[in-house]
Amino acid sequence: MAEKELMYGNHALVEGVIHAGCRFFAGYPITPQNESPEYMSIRMNEVGGVFLQTESEIAAINMLFGAAAAGARAMTSSSSPGISLMQEGLSYIAGADVPVLVVNIARGGPGLGNIAPAQSDYFQAVKSGGHGDYHTIVLAPNSVQEMFEFPRLAFELAEKYRNPALILADGLLGQMMEPVEIKGEPIDPKTLPEQDWWLTGCKGREKRVIRSYDLRPGKLEEWNWRRWEKYQKILKNEQRYEDIKIDDADILIVAYGTSARVAEAGLRIARQKGLKVGLLRPITLWPFPSDILSELSKRIEDILVVEMSLGQMIEDVKLVVEGRSKIHFIGHPGGGLPNAQEIYNKILEIRSKK
Amino acid sequence: MTKEFIIAGFGGQGIVSSGIILAYAGLFENLNVTFFPSYGAEMRGGTANCQVVVSDEKIASPVVVNPDIVIIMNEPSLLKFEPVVKPGGMLFFNQTLIKSKPARKDVEIIPIEANKIAEELGQGRIANMVMLGAMVKKTKMVSIESMKKAQRKRFERASEEQLALNDRALERGYALF
Structure with missing residues (x-):
């Protein structure tokens, strides 16, 4: 190493x-x-x-x-x-x-x-x-x-x-x-291989054009649909996430970045007290890791979203979960940070209503 | 074992350097470490603090709210951080510059004449090294050797004379207990 x-x-x-x-x-x-x-x-x-x-x-x-x-x-x-x-x-x-x-x-x-x-x-x-x-x-x-x-x-x-x-x-x-x-x-x-779209000077070859517009009727729509196909491939192939202790979890935290670090600290306190808490950390925010979250929401009743905002990723969580789980939230907008004890307290509150 | 630290004082007292030295010392002993400074609109003479976590397991949160150990270098920082120390924790404070007495009964209060000792060694600005020396002796979190190595890493471009003086300040703090 x-x-x-x-x-x-x-x-x-x-x-x-x-x-x-x-x-x-x-x-x-x-x-x-x-x-x-x-x-x-x-x-x-x-x-x-x-x-x-x-x-x-x-x-x-x-x-x-x-x-x-x-x-x-x-x-x-x-x-x-x-x-x-x-x-x-x-x-x-x-x-x-x-x-x-x-x-x-x-x-x-x-x-x-x-x-x-x-x-x-x-x-x-x-x-x-x-x-x-x-x-x-x-x-x-x-x-x-x-x-x-x-x-x-x-x-x-x-x-x-x-x-x-x-x-x-x-x-x-x-x-x-x-x-x-x-x-x-x-x-x-x-050593990076030259791509067939790079603008390298067209001497001796067909010219290449890179632009974001097409004014011919219908062409831009076609172009956007082709891009949509690309997005479908990305959505299918590139979802990335980290999961921590999800196998036996009956409460799932969803958090990314700094919030996920603090959430993991909260999870550890909860686990020490015998509470079955898991963490799903999206690594790709787009594409959002919908497949795993959709699966988890079929068996986990309560999902706690932690964000340093008024609640933004929570909307994607709700789209994926489609009402199967109850969604709870801890948010800190304006530069505020969550803390581990706060997350543990929220888990206790969720637990008490089960 | 995980220990969470807050080091606080005014800008120019080597608060950020102290945190980085502690983090390096942990790294040299193959521990996991995180260091997070107060940042941005800071200035010399203003308040400064940093949060350090040292652990033999993977560190979850780098955010320290209730530290196990605080090192307090000036009066305003005592007001701010004395109340948040974890019960059973340790509070090291710079007795030369802080006239108030910490009141907590549920934490170990450790007064250090940091600036006085540093002045005796010939340089007031190494008071932070005296504090660090005392802290590692008391907490046994890392060795004094690792701290010496770490300060040399932090001050790579300093003169050998200065580095040796820093070592002596660490040792003086270490020898207090």
């Missing part, structure tokens, strides 16, 4: 991005993710990549569009208000079927909000944050190790489906330190 290094989440993300063979970063500063671009400016320089501090988030996302269309693994990171500014560009990228990586180290909102960790950008991330019918693939890390590992997975999924991917973390995952093991061989971007 390789030696572990203590790293900030924001730094581990950068190492993961470089490890994944990405050599193009464009972004604009915002707390609580500033350590990422700061460190990225050093690392990109070391590996001969591009680091651009742009004049705005809007410039950054459109530079990603251009870089990725030309065949580069390209990424940006920002935090909630900055991600909002990127939505127009992200919609264009989704409409042009171009793979990029966008990382949201989310903070309290809405508006300028605050700089505390939050999960209130779930809707924006999974329901298409910009205009038009589209989805981004959304990964939710819950440790610094995953902050390192997920950029690679995100690029692989993005390229497999020619679709933008998003990593949705929060200020806690960016600012905390944990040991990280650097796994696998780093990817040399020169």
Whole structure:
């Protein structure tokens, strides 16, 4: 086993991005993710990549569009208000079927909000944050190790489906330190096979066009239905989750990211007291892990959703569960954090009504 | 065994460094660790704190609400964190700068003349090292050797003179009990 290094989440993300063979970063500063671009400016320089501090988030996302269309693994990171500014560009990228990586180290909102960790950008991330019918693939890390590992997975999924991917973390995952093991061989971007859609200069071949529009009658509808077929494949093949002690559970917690860490601490207290509590942690927020949750809801009567928001993922849980289980909720909007004791208390309350 | 820590004081007292050193020391002993600082709108002279978890099992939550052990470096932090220490826990406080007396009867109260000892060694700013030395002796969570190695990791670019002084401060704290 390789030696572990203590790293900030924001730094581990950068190492993961470089490890994944990405050599193009464009972004604009915002707390609580500033350590990422700061460190990225050093690392990109070391590996001969591009680091651009742009004049705005809007410039950054459109530079990603251009870089990725030309065949580069390209990424940006920002935090909630900055991600909002990127939505127009992200919609264009989704409409042009171009793979990029966008990382949201989310903070309290809405508006300028605050700089505390939050999960209130779930809707924006999974329901298409910009205009038009589209989805981004959304990964939710819950440790610094995953902050390192997920950029690679995100690029692989993005390229497999020619679709933008998003990593949705929060200020806690960016600012905390944990040991990280650097796994696998780093990817040399020169070894990535050229794709038949890359814009590499058309001298000597048919020209290629990347765009998000088609004004001919009926064509855009056709195009959208083809994208729908792609989404169906993603929904079928790419649901990812972690489950903890679900086999004998009669109460199931559903939580992702930081909330899942706290939920696991609550679960441990409950298990020590002999209560049969399980945890389902969605790793892909889109595609949402519907299959496993649907199965579990056929035998588990009570489901507790824990989120750092007013309740957003809970809507997807309800869609999947279709009334089979009772849905309970703990929410902390505006940068608030749940705690383990609170989760245990809620479990006791649910238990007492069984 | 899992131990949760909060280290608190004002900006410039080495609060964040103390947390990172403790986390590194845990890592060097193959323990699981998490470190989470208060972050963002912080400034020198303002309040600073960090949360550290050290455990021989996988750590679930990095969020510390009721710490087993607190290290308190200034007066405002005592007001804020004395009430939340877990019953049966330990409260280390910097007696040189804190004039109030902690009142809790259900936690072990450990006064340390951290700044006084640090000044005797020739440098007030290493008061945090004195506290850390005392803490590892009392809690036996990690060894003093790991702490010495960890401070060298944290201050990679410091002079050997400074690093040796940090070691001496750790030792002075360690020798208090």
